[in-house]
Structure formats: C-alpha cells, structure tokens
Amino acid sequence: VLSGSQLTSFEQNGYLSLAALLGDDEIEALGAAVDDIVRRAGDGDEVSRHCDFTKGPEPRVRKIKRGGLQSDVFQRVRRHPEILSVVRDVLGPNVYCARYKINLKLPGGGEFFDWHQDWAYCPYTNDDLIHLGVAIDDMSSENGGIVVIPGTHRTPLYNHRDNGNFVGRVDEAQIPIERAVALEAPAGSIFFFHIRTLHASAANTSARPRRLFLLEYAAGDAWPLLGISSWESLEAAFVLGSPTPTPRVSDVPKVLPLPGLRGNLQKI
Numbered sequence: 001v002l003s004g005s006q007l008t009s010f011e012q013n014g015y016l017s018l019a020a021l022l023g024d025d026e027i028e029a030l031g032a033a034v035d036d037i038v039r040r041a042g043d044g045d046e047v048s049r050h051c052d053f054t055k056g057p058e059p060r061v062r063k064i065k066r067g068g069l070q071s072d073v074f075q076r077v078r079r080h081p082e083i084l085s086v087v088r089d090v091l092g093p094n095v096y097c098a099r100y101k102i103n104l105k106l107p108g109g110g111e112f113f114d115w116h117q118d119w120a121y122c123p124y125t126n127d128d129l130i131h132l133g134v135a136i137d138d139m140s141s142e143n144g145g146i147v148v149i150p151g152t153h154r155t156p157l158y159n160h161r162d163n164g165n166f167v168g169r170v171d172e173a174q175i176p177i178e179r180a181v182a183l184e185a186p187a188g189s190i191f192f193f194h195i196r197t198l199h200a201s202a203a204n205t206s207a208r209p210r211r212l213f214l215l216e217y218a219a220g221d222a223w224p225l226l227g228i229s230s231w232e233s234l235e236a237a238f239v240l241g242s243p244t245p246t247p248r249v250s251d252v253p254k255v256l257p258l259p260g261l262r263g264n265l266q267k268i
C-alpha cells in the first residue's frame, strides 16, 4: 500500500501521515464508544479503573488504557485490514501490538505532553517499531495535536534524565524547536512515527475535542529489554504472523528508564 516515496520519506523523517483510512461509520462508532466510556467513568462505573483523569477540582478522563478497550469496536481498529497493510509494509510479516490507549483532550483542556522519545521508556532489541495514531476528531495544533521533530529517530538518544533519575522528558533547551512539524490529521486518517522520533503535544485551547487512538506496533522479533510478562500474552498481542523465541538484536541505543520512573507521562 505504501509507495516507495512514502517509505523513503518515513525512513528520512521518522513520521508519515496518510489520508483517511477509516470510513465515517467506523470513526463514528469509535467516537461513540469513547464517549460512552467517558460518561460511564464520570458516573463512577467500574470502567473508571481503566482510565486516567486530569488533576484539579473537575477531573476529566485523559486516557483510556488497554483494559478499557477490549470491546470489538476498538479491537477491530487494532486489527483493521487497511492499518495492517500499512504496518506490514513498514515492519514486515510478523507484528504485535501490545500497547494501545486512547488519549483525550476535551475542549478547553487536556494536559500537554512534554518532549520525549517513546524508546526512552521502553527500549527493545531492535528498533522496528512505530507509534500509530488514528484521529477520531480532526487533529491540529489548536486542539493539542502531536508535534514531531523530523529526523530525530536517527540521532543519538536524547537525555531523559535529571540528576541521574529517569524523568521521561527532554529538557526544552535541548529541542531543535525550529524544526518542529505539527501533524495535521483529519478524522479517520492515520499517522505514525518511529519509536525514537521526538514528539510532544500542547494543551487543547480550542472548543473542539481531540480524541486519539494510539497504538504501538512492533516487529515480531523486537523484544522489550524490560521483559515480557508471559509467552501467552506476547502471542495474544500478535496481529500479523507469529512470535519467535529468537529476538533480533541490532545496534540500537540501550538505556533503561531506571532508576525512577518519575515522568509526568503515564505510559500504557
């Protein structure tokens, strides 16, 4: 599905945006399911244990974690044939998706995300991994869209430490901000970036929601250096092909997020 020039662009820049891949009905169903979870979580339903909330006097759902996304409407997207065709082109015939979540920035709020590289939180034996976003609403810089720095997937890993502790964010002074690109994604479109591409997002200052389904897809032979919980859970995460007990080990930066995970990002 991806053209040679799209693949080259991803190789060089570390991100790629694609036109609408999901139909209006699929996006509507996804949006309705998200809103239903948000409403139930607000009413104290047990789904709230799978949600993170903003701080302050009126907490609002800012994230729905994997446990809250087990119904068909979300699982269909995770294994969506059009998305898997893209993923296969980038990562090969064996792929798993163990981490996924929905990040919400409701109108006039939503928290910002500091600059970071996902890799810093969870390095693997090789770096054939992407973080893929499915825009449920039109995403732009006004409603807290994601901003990337092209090419940073090929530079040395940025420092995510302060005083020797892992803090999950890069000091702003280190960011080549003049090269930042805001990802614009109409509802139903997808974008993805390499696991080491430096990215951030601002608060939502608009009157529009920003609901974003974020999924991490990994080549089947990329093993997390922090370990897996079980072979069965790894197997269950496969969306293409099957797992191998033989990880592929490449020359990638290996720094563990230790000691201390004290970033303001709560990962999946």
Ligand SMILES: O=C(O)CCC(=O)C(=O)O
Pocket: 103, 113, 118, 144, 145, 146, 199, 200, 201, 212, 214
């Ligand atoms: O939802 C967002 O705006 C950013 C999320 C993010 O950067 C991440 O999960 O790594």
